[in-house]
Amino acid sequence: MSKFLKGTFILLIAGLVTRVLGFINRIVIARSIGEEGVGLYMMAFPTFILVVTLTQMGLPVAISKNVAEAEAKGNFAEIKKILVVSLATTISLSLIFTPALLLLAPLLSKTLFTDPRTFYPLIAIAPVVPVIAISSVLRGYFQGRQQMRPSAISQILEQFVRISLIAVMTKAFLPYGIEYAAAAAMVSSVIGELVSLVYLMTTFKLKKRFKLRKNFFQFVNSGKQTFKDLMDIAIPTMGSRMIGSVAWFFEPIVVVHSLALAGVVAVEATKQYGALTGFAMPLLMLPSFITFSLATSLVPAISEANTQNNKKLIEYRLQQALRFAFLSGGLAVVVLYVLADPLMQLMYGSAKGSYFIRLMAPFFIFYYYQGPLQAVLQALNLARAAMINSLIGAIVKTAVIFLLASQATFGINGVALGIIVGFVLVTVLHFATVLKKISFSFYVRDYVKGFLVMGGTAWLGYWVFAHLFLQEPLSIRVLVSLLAMTVSYIMMVLLLGLIKRDELKRIPWVGNIFA
Numbered sequence: 001m002s003k004f005l006k007g008t009f010i011l012l013i014a015g016l017v018t019r020v021l022g023f024i025n026r027i028v029i030a031r032s033i034g035e036e037g038v039g040l041y042m043m044a045f046p047t048f049i050l051v052v053t054l055t056q057m058g059l060p061v062a063i064s065k066n067v068a069e070a071e072a073k074g075n076f077a078e079i080k081k082i083l084v085v086s087l088a089t090t091i092s093l094s095l096i097f098t099p100a101l102l103l104l105a106p107l108l109s110k111t112l113f114t115d116p117r118t119f120y121p122l123i124a125i126a127p128v129v130p131v132i133a134i135s136s137v138l139r140g141y142f143q144g145r146q147q148m149r150p151s152a153i154s155q156i157l158e159q160f161v162r163i164s165l166i167a168v169m170t171k172a173f174l175p176y177g178i179e180y181a182a183a184a185a186m187v188s189s190v191i192g193e194l195v196s197l198v199y200l201m202t203t204f205k206l207k208k209r210f211k212l213r214k215n216f217f218q219f220v221n222s223g224k225q226t227f228k229d230l231m232d233i234a235i236p237t238m239g240s241r242m243i244g245s246v247a248w249f250f251e252p253i254v255v256v257h258s259l260a261l262a263g264v265v266a267v268e269a270t271k272q273y274g275a276l277t278g279f280a281m282p283l284l285m286l287p288s289f290i291t292f293s294l295a296t297s298l299v300p301a302i303s304e305a306n307t308q309n310n311k312k313l314i315e316y317r318l319q320q321a322l323r324f325a326f327l328s329g330g331l332a333v334v335v336l337y338v339l340a341d342p343l344m345q346l347m348y349g350s351a352k353g354s355y356f357i358r359l360m361a362p363f364f365i366f367y368y369y370q371g372p373l374q375a376v377l378q379a380l381n382l383a384r385a386a387m388i389n390s391l392i393g394a395i396v397k398t399a400v401i402f403l404l405a406s407q408a409t410f411g412i413n414g415v416a417l418g419i420i421v422g423f424v425l426v427t428v429l430h431f432a433t434v435l436k437k438i439s440f441s442f443y444v445r446d447y448v449k450g451f452l453v454m455g456g457t458a459w460l461g462y463w464v465f466a467h468l469f470l471q472e473p474l475s476i477r478v479l480v481s482l483l484a485m486t487v488s489y490i491m492m493v494l495l496l497g498l499i500k501r502d503e504l505k506r507i508p509w510v511g512n513i514f515a
Contacts (some may be wrong), residue, residue, distance in 0.1 A: 013152070018289065021159035025166055026282055030348045032170040033181045039274030040182040043252045044121035047108060048128070048186075050246060051101050055093045055133045058238030059086050060140035061299055061378050062230045067144025068300035069307055079141075081226045086137045089227070094130035101126045112253050115270060117179035124186035131193045138200040146300050150203040154196040162192035236383030243387065247394035247422075254398055255415050258405035264412075272412040279344060279353035284364050287332040291368050294321040295375035302379035314376075314438055321372040326447070327498060329368035330454045331489050335482060337361045338461040342478045356416050363420045366427040373430035380437050389429035397422025446498060453492040461485040 030038055063086050070078040102123065109119035139151045169184035252273060259269040298321055305313040336343070340354040340361075377386040400421045404414025434440065465481040472480075493499055 018155045018159050021156070021163050022282070025159065025163045026278070027347050028163065028167050029170065029185050030278065032167065032174065033178055033185070036271055036274065037178045037182050038278035039270035040115065040117055040121060040179060041185055042274055042277045043115065043270070044118050044125065044182070044186070046251065047101070047122060048125040050242075051097050051129055052132050053238065053242050055090055055097050055129055056136050056238070057089060057093065058234035058236070058383075059090060059230060060136045060143075061237045061383075062086075062233035063137060063140030064144040064296075064299045065233055065303045065379060066226075066229060067141055068146070068303045071145055072304055072307055078226065079144075082230065083137065083141055085226050085230065086140070087134065090133035090137055091130065094133040098126050098129045101129065115256075117177075117182075120179045120183035121186050124183040125190065128190040128193050131190070131197050135193065135197040135200050138197075138204050141204070142200075143296055144300050146297075148297065150200060151296075153203075154200050157199050158192040158196035160192075161195045162188045165191060233378065233381070233383055236387045237378055239384070239387035239390075243390040243394045247398055250398060251401070251415075254402050255405060255412075258402050258414070259411060261406040262408045262411050273415070275353040276356050276412060276415060279348055279350075280356035280360070283336055283343065283347075283357060284360055285367070286336075287329045287368055288371065290328045291325050291371035294324060295371035298372055298375040299379050302376055306380055311438060314380075315440060318372070318376055318434070318438070318440070321376075322369060323446070323498070325368045325372055326365065326450060327493060329365045330450055331457070331486065332368075333361050333365055334454050334458045334461065334489070335485055338458055338485070339465065339478055339481060342465070342474055346475055346478060359413070359416055360420055363424055366424045370423060370427045370430060373427065373434055376434055377430060380434075382433060382437060385433045386430060389426050389433065392429060393422045393426035396425055449496045449498060450493075453489060453496065453498070456492060457485050457489045460488050 029041065033041075063082055066082050067079055070076075070082065105119050105122040105126075109122060110116050135154070139154070142148070142150045165188040166185055169188050170181045173180040173184040255273050256269050259272070264272070298317065301317055302314055305317065336357050340357040341351045344351045344354045344357070374386050377383060397418050399418075401415050401418030404410040404417055405412065407414065410417070461481050461484065464484045465477055469477050469480055
């Protein structure tokens with residue numbers, strides 16, 4: 001099995017486990033602090049992502065790419081220099097941005113978010129910035145060497161610790177107010193990230209081929225060219241993420257003020273935004289663990305192929321990634337669309353947000369493509385183009401949200417439509433940019449087959465849920481319908497040849513069946 005497929009498979013398993021734990025975590029939060037508490041949590045979270053993006057400076061992707069190229073040449077001295085320069089950069093930046101977040105929290109909560117209670121979640125997340133800064137460098141190093149296991153295990157550990165603490169801490173602080181319970185949820189995340197970092201540092205110490213602390217500052221002083229090489233990738237990558245983070249940071253601000261223009265009061269706006277971003281969006285983004293795994297594995301794999309000038313291998317790996325994203329995303333879209341109401345009822349004890357799922361699900365197939373396409377652009381030294389595409393998408397998204405959400409006719413639905421327009425546009429622009437760099441065959445017949453499979457699966461799911469086991473509890477009906485859709489979808493995909501037999505042979509365990 002190639003390093004690319006093996007790494008992708010490891011990250012897929014870890015991503016699935018992490019997403020399941022993440023959903024349990026969100027269910028606990030939702031049931032503990034309700035829509036309003038989730039709204040406070042989600043309003044503060046984009047600020048945290050923005051600060052982390054500034055601190056990381058796009059280095060994880062740059063580290064992965066440059067380490068992969070250095071290892072292909074057997075240059076381990078350069079690998080050490082990459083690590084030293086990256087750590088020095090991220091640690092320095094975290095020492096700047098962490099105090100800045102603490103100092104600006106009162107202004108952000110009172111002025112921009114128009115809800116002073118967001119102050120406490122903002123303060124709670126500040127300590128995690130330096131922790132994530134260091135752990136992201138180590139993840140980039142392991143991914144560059146195409147060793148995905150440490151990164152995968154660290155993600156699972158982080159979620160497991162978080163979910164173990166979340167129920168206890170939110171329950172303990174809820175009597176003091178919803179804002180304190182939301183802050184307690186943030187603190188659980190901080191502790192989870194800290195445990196993840198300890199694991200990564202321990203693994204790195206056991207697997208490294210050099211002494212990192214030896215001549216550390218000497219490597220920093222002599223690392224100007226290494227720093228420049230990293231920045232060539234990191235700055236455009238950071239630009240793309242920065243654009244997304246800034247857009248996400250301003251999103252709740254624009255939403256609150258737009259809904260106010262539409263006549264929605266602040267507390268109700270917080271609840272509506274919580275239902276959209278805290279309840280509906282996590283379900284819609286569930287398959288992104290697959291695309292994230294593909295994207296993470298694609299950067300070093302495509303970088304290696306590009307170094308060897310192997311254009312056919314680049315296209316082959318991109319075709320694989322996009323097909324897997326389409327097939328996995330297609331099943332998710334069908335399941336979420338058909339079972340939107342019962343899934344929301346089972347998970348959150350409320351069907352609020354199910355309308356958003358039905359509205360947005362058909363378009364999310366574009367979102368599932370976005371990660372692999374952006375990874376290819378970064379690996380092909382087209383991170384700057386990806387940044388420009390992201391900027392265009394962010395501007396259009398924010399403009400659409402403001403224009404539609406400020407109208408009483410649309411309200412919060414305008415926010416959902418703005419989000420759809422944003423990610424569809426970015427995906428189309430990414431794909432157009434990729435086509436300018438490499439040749440790409442578009443197999444129309446396979447996509448027609450895929451949409452037919454999705455249509456047949458949706459019909460079956462509706463029929464099973466509406467006609468079978470009507471006297472059984474809702475959870476049993478959902479499970480039976482989900483099982484019927486999954487089995488029929490996989491069978492039709494295999495019968496129509498959308499997944500090839502030789503590809504199945506390369507997957508661990510499954511390959512033994514076809515041997």
